[in-house]
Amino acid sequence: MIGRCFKALASVICAFIGVQSARNWRYDSERGSATVFVIAGILMTIIFLAGIYGLVQVVMIYVQYSG
Amino acid sequence: MTKALTLALSLVSAPAWADWQINMNEGVTALSREIFDLHMLIFWICVVIGVAVFGVMFYSIFKFRKSKGAVSEHWHENTTVEVVWTVIPSIILIAMAIPATATLMDMYDTSEADVEIQVTGYQWKWRYQYLDEDIDYFSNLATPREEIANEASKNPNYLLEVDNPLVIPANKKVRFLITSNDVIHSWWVPNFAVKKDAIPGFINESWVKVEQPGVYRGQCTELCGKEHGFMPVVVEVKAEADYEQWVADQKAIKLAMAGEASKEFSMDELIAQGEGVYKMACAGCHQPNGQGIPGAFPAITGSTIATGEMDTHIDIIVNGKSGTAMQAFKEQLSAVDIAAVVTYQRNALGNSVGDFIQPSAIQK
Incomplete structure (x- = not known):
């Protein structure tokens, strides 16, 4: 069962x-x-979506305003 | 021979090329150059990708053509190739997003401004309010109506000139708070790179820091009605000392105007001043001869309002008429201007009511 779930997950990533x-x-x-x-x-x-959100948060923290 | 040489030289001279400029403007601020560089970077990346993709495609079409006996190969999939052509574009897109994000963050960073100015779009003029100084004025098109009507030759700044330009200091960060009084406008000076919509009920922010004093011109870039092409933006960038002097002058003018409002004027003085006010504020719709445009804008000549009760006449100019294009001019015109234009409309343009009003009697 777990094997099948992982296989399904892999297929979704492929999709x-x-x-x-x-x-x-x-x-x-x-x-x-x-x-x-x-x-x-x-x-x-x-x-x-969480990954995109997290990435934006990290960029907002680390990019310094230069204006 | 000399003619051909002159022609050839004129083709390489800067003004000849300026007419043929098709690329984006490099602008006059550090930010505009940053945006230009980003644009060129992305452009060259696209060129390289285009050359590579079309190069491979055209080479394959030519090299493996049917007349040379090429036979197509039948296969269903190649997962490795598919992964490669998915991953490489993803990497390119992410690589392009890094400088683009940095530039966007600079564009939106309106913090720590030295001067703050509220820019309000009106049909069809701009209003500039300096939030730290007591300065507030309208900027109207200054191109004479004769040039617009092809009755006079057009000057080089045709439709790009105003009576009161926006004045800002050089080398200072100026923050703009952009909004609108009526419909959506858009405030744009190409040399400053950033364009912002002026939307009623919203405040959009933008900023600029210009290094070189000079005059920079732009336009409203959101279709906003009949005179959309007649509300240019002119920004005069002054050296810091000159800017301070200008601020002091504006305050002195304001004091003098307050004194004017209590002065007594003769009818002739009011008519003379009213003619200028009429051309600037009224003629766009009611026409320079006061005939209006039947079906769209009523005539002033013979109008029941302009030849009737004085109070009704003043009221429609001060407060406008809702549901029509007649806007309220109380913010735009001084008491002297309103008294002058009322007197002008009643005693010129074919009207001869014979009465006049003093600025001190104008209730705004």
């Missing part, structure tokens, strides 16, 4: 950058469950 092999795609569509992909998708979206 984020838009690159996937035909072999993995066939595996996912035959063996994967929709619920796991939906949860992994939502999780990755949250992580992505």
